[in-house]
Amino acid sequence: MKKVVDVSLPIGPIHPCFKEPCRIKCETSGERVLTTEVELGYVKKGIEKIMIGRPWQETIFLAERVCGICSVVHNTVIVEALEEISGITVSRRAKILRIILNELDRIQSHLLANYSYCYTIEHETLAMYLLNLRETAMDSIEMMTGTRVMSAYIVPGGVREDLSDENAAKILEATYTLETELKRYVKMFETGPMIALRSKGIGVLSAEDALASGVVGPTARANGLPRDAREADPLYHELGWHMILRTESDNFARIMLRFQELFQSVNIIRNGLAALEPGKIRNGGEMKAGRVKHTVEAPRGDLTYDIEIDSAGQVVFVSIQTPSIPNIEVASHAMMKNLASVADVTSTFISADPCIACAER
């Protein structure tokens, strides 16, 4: 449908603020942005269609490549779904190693999101600090798995490699670096008067819109909605997880919530490293046919895989519900409505931590 508007301002698909290509079409009246529409299709690969009819071993690697930023969590969800179908048990050590890797992944993803936001509001100094801090987390991931991105660390029955005591000590050291540095940066962000001008009270998401669109993850928690899939996992409670909520529901709240979650993730990693007991890291089992729906908390929200496998080990049905879909949708229809200036469009969009590759698959 072609809409006739007063002045339509396209942003993208190549734009300095976006990590990924997408197009935001803004309907403007003067400097005020009335409505926006996100145009997609730039990274649509049809992964669900490719997965169907392939053996389950291949789908693990395909699932990892749904999204490069949060590849670890895609790996975790599909492997845990396969384990649930076949009734394979995982040892406690492997479970804790999975949690440590997932939290490291969450740290780098949240830091990248906050980097993008600071870059978008043109606070480049803070942005570069955060991007440099992210390398600490990436180094820890590399130490644990062997690669920076796409590690395929989690395999059915456990994890691929054990964590040596030396590396555990190095990761523990990295968490202290992360915490001390982060404290400085959070203070910079929290007290910066210019940052407050660009963030506070901008991109407010109303409670009705949040409920109607099924928003998840940090975007929902910054709105006061307690939605976190980690709540259902007793091991996370044991390692010191608790729900973090904020109620301002503007750009500032979403970024600050991510900062708060970073401290929590650092804590969970530390507790996880302390709780590591020597033991087996990989169990065996036999793949069975069946269908299961499994949800895990990704850095951006609930990630659900609905997967069915037949007796020959082929995937017959798969549906991936990624957290970015509702988050981008609510950003385009509710947050970016009636904004005071065009410059707020990109910053509001980035504050929802959009991942186009996740949303389109």
Place this chain on the structure above:
Amino acid sequence: MNFIYEKNLEPMKLNTLNGVRQNEVASLLAKRLGISRQMMRKILIAKCDQMTLENLGPRYDAAELIAADDEIGAALSLPHLTTATGILSNESAAHYREMAEEKHAFISDIIKAILEEIS
């Protein structure tokens, strides 16, 4: 006509609707309104933007929750048409609800009228 910034998005919207979850929701909506899936897809492509189509699943679930304690809304699928997809404006939804509440017409006739408005 060649647009510089505008492109025909229909093929890409169809790609989106071919997704597993989106296809399921399109079928469910079609069943609710008593029309063919193809017709429902046509309406969705014409009225919704790409991001809404991607997000059909969670939005449909939210609408189901609203419809659970709203008898008239559920019968006319009003939450599904307004909050879930935005096909129908809130004013027309209120109008149809009033019609149903005051029993000016049968439910089936109102659904017909809704279909006429949205297609």
Place this chain on the structure above:
Amino acid sequence: MTVLQKLKNAVRKRSIHVCYVNTGSCNGCDIEILACLAPKYDIEQYGIYVHNNPREADVILVTGGMSTQWLDKLPDLWDRVPEPKAVVTIGNCPISGCVFNRPGKLIDPPVSKYIPVTAAVPGCPPRPSEIISAILGAADILFKDYEIHQKEKKGGSHK
């Protein structure tokens, strides 16, 4: 070699402007390009600046395996890049489509079908250091004595 040419060579060597275009990758390569910006790798110390604006770019970094929206837009974007210009593809997707090149796909690799590719960095994803060395290597060959090469080419075609 004229003084002007020497000056041009010296300037071009320390001022390579980069624009990255994601044509349907999974983000993995894009965040590795972003990681190059971090002070740890510090891409700017080599005189490479990431601007993400095709109109002022020298080197285009292409990631991903050509999704439907890009089929007409990527050649269009390539036309808008001022000379001298080069394309460096990052990752396996622009070369072969990687894991996505299967029945049911919506992508159409390789990228070299649509625009001329100078260099390719394989890997899923390649490390930031590899990306930096690829950009530097390609830029050195392409931009050094660019005007002289152009003249030679023109002269050759007339004869």
